[in-house]
Structures are given as C-alpha cells and as structure tokens.
Amino acid sequence: MQPRASSDTDLRRVFLDAARHLLVRDGYKSLSMRKLARAAGYSATSIYLHFENKDALFHALIEEGMERLLAAFREVEAAYADDPEGRLEALCRAYIRFGLDSPEYYEVMFMLHPEHMERYPADKFRRARRNLDVLAAALADGAACGAFCAAEPRVLASTLWAALHGAVSLLIARRLDVRIDAEAFIETTIAHALRGVRSVAPARTAPGV
Amino acid sequence: MQPRASSDTDLRRVFLDAARHLLVRDGYKSLSMRKLARAAGYSATSIYLHFENKDALFHALIEEGMERLLAAFREVEAAYADDPEGRLEALCRAYIRFGLDSPEYYEVMFMLHPEHMERYPADKFRRARRNLDVLAAALADGAACGAFCAAEPRVLASTLWAALHGAVSLLIARRLDVRIDAEAFIETTIAHALRGVRSVAPARTAPGV
C-alpha cells in the first residue's frame, strides 16, 4: 500500500503527527487504530510495528502534551523569576488557558481513564511531574520570602493542581450551569487557589458581610 | 430464554439492578450491553426495549448516584441546620467520602466523557443540580451570618465544587505522587476550599514564615 519508510523512526513520527491531528480534530474518543492508519495511508497493523498498543500511542501523545504545557510554564517562570506570587498566579492562568485552548490534549493528559494509565512508563511519569515541580518551585520561592505557607510544599502544590484541574475539567466537560460566567468562575478559582496557599495570620472573621 | 416479565417496568429494574452491580464490581468501562444482558439472563437486544441506548442506561445510573449523594448531603444539612460553617465543612467531607467510597458511581456521575452526556435529559440535569444547591444554600446561610463572602453564590458554589471535584478525580485516577499522603491532601483541600469562600478582611501577609 505504501513504499517503506526510510528509517525506523520515520513512520513512527508519521503516525504520531497523524494522531495529533486526529486528536485535535475529533478528540481522543474517536481516535481508532484503523482511522489513524487510514489517515496516515497505511494498514492498521503497521502501527503495531512502532507502538506496542493503543495505550502506548496515547502515552506518546500525553508526553507531547506535557512538553507543551511545560514550555508554557517555562515562559512564565522566565518572566516572573523574581516574583513568586506573580509567577504562581501566572502559572495558574497558563494552566487553565492550556486546558481550554487544547482541550483534546488536556483530556488525554489528565482525564484519560486510569485503566489506560496502568502501563504508563515510569520515566514518562517522572517527566510529567516536572510540571508539578514548577508549581512547587514557585511555592517554595514564595515561602522563602514569606508570601506563601511553607508547610509541605508537595501537598500544597498538589492541592493547587487539584483546584485548577477541577475547574478545567468541569469547563471542558461543560458540566457548569450555563448561567455561570466562565470568566468569573476562572477568576474566582484562581483567587481562591492563591488565597489557599498564601501565608496568613490565623483566620479572622470579619463581622459584617 | 426467559419468561416474560410481569410488567413493563419490572425488567427495566432488573437491568438497572444488574447494571449497578456490574458497575460497582467492574467499573463503567467494562459494562457492556451483552455482559449486562448475560448477567440479567436476557438477550442483549431486550435492554433496548427499556432503554433507548447505552447512554440512557448510564443516565439512569447517574441519576441513582445523584440521589445517593443528595441523601448524604441531606443528612449533613439536618445535622448542621444552624451552623452554616460546620455544615459546609461537613458537606465537603461528605462529597469527598462519597467519591472515594463509590468511585465507580463517581466516575459515571462526574467523569464520564462529555460525548455521553450530550443527550442527558434536562430534568435529570435539574435534579442533579440540587446537590450543588445544597452547597449554595450553606454558602448563603453562612453569608447571612457574615461567615462567608456574599458575592455571587452560584459562582462560589461552583468554585467550591470544582476544588472538591479536582481532588476526588485525581485521587480516584491515582494521579497523585505516591509520596503524597492522601489524608493530608484531603485536609488541605478542604481547608483551602473553606478559606476561599470565607469572608476576610483584605489579605494581610504575615511577614515571617
């Protein structure tokens, strides 16, 4: 059906590029091995010469998405090197923007069923965690200058991530009441997330309103 | 294969009960029409006499789950009728406990792919929203006595929900670093969520730590 690819890695890239295209166009749910093969101009079984199975293909797409997110994070880090508070807020915005701009990537990266992640290789997992490390670094930097709570940075970073992930996944899945203004929802999420990690004197309840 | 059910609604219940059983045992991913039929002792096509399609079956399970969650919420409401702050915290705990105790239900209810929710009937959607209304009511009651921020209760309730949903979905999907203590993560999530909605004087940053 097709002339042979010039090297071992070529066809793998062809499939990956086609998969990314199909993913963005139709979502991961309708990305099938047969459709992918058709789109790339090869037989379905040839995919298995370059990927162990469909999950491995997804894992490669996840990795791509993680790199994209990390690139966005790195830009923020560079822009706010000396301002941990501003950096953290910008990171929150970058995370949410990434999710809303690339919902298909976000779904594969963070909303894929656990079952498909069981064989996710440890090295990819470690690479993916670098994104969380960027959040943790901002928290640590902010804690060093007294802006953020210094306790358990890993837990704090995960909690922050969870809040952002909750917001993004509800938005992507269109679970929110249509009467909710998305912009207000996002701003409130970010404000609350930041308030959560900010170091505060023991909570003092204002009496009125 | 089977004697006919005594009434129209009977077999529907048989399928629903079997579906709930399979859902809890194997998760929604491996719940197929054929397996369900086999478990119930009927042919696969007979399911279509009682449910329009597989999504409609899921929708019925979602509704069941929503009622369960609401029952838990109602208990909390009754126990903390005069204590909005305590109620909201208890609701957060109830939500997370529900998710972790019934991950299969939680997945169908809140983590099902949007595609499967497209035909979700409006009346079921309204019923499901009663759960969010319980959160909103606690926020409103708390705002009335000055404990919570009074602005935009719907947005506030959704933000709170998003934070809880993020935590539960990451826990269920086992996305958290294994080094993270789940208990600490949950407590931090709840604490931050509550701090987010609490009415405060403009944030005062403590200088040290």
Add this chain to the structure above:
DNA sequence: TGCACTACTTAACGCTGTTAAGTATCTTGA
C-alpha cells in the same frame, strides 16, 4: 544468484453498540 532480513500487508478472532426481522405468548373481541 540466493539467502536473510526488514517493512509492510491481508485475514482473522472475539469483542462492541445497535437495528431488523422473526417467534412465541398473552389478551382481546366475536
């Protein structure tokens, strides 16, 4: 020239959701 290897193919298995058509059984009306 011929052998081995590589890169790809077709055919097939067992699964999926869903529809069309067929078959018993029960209910009703004359």
Add this chain to the structure above:
DNA sequence: TCAAGATACTTAACAGCGTTAAGTAGTGCA
C-alpha cells in the same frame, strides 16, 4: 372457542473496534 392483534422477547446481522498470526514484497549482503 377461535382467530386477530398486541406484547415481550429472541436470533441474525452490520459495521466498527483492538489485536494477533501469517503472508508478501523489496532491500542488503555473501
């Protein structure tokens, strides 16, 4: 009492899925 029709279920089939086994060209080398 018997036929007609409705009801509740069945089997057969379609098109799709992920995946494996077996087959086939083309390449590089002895």
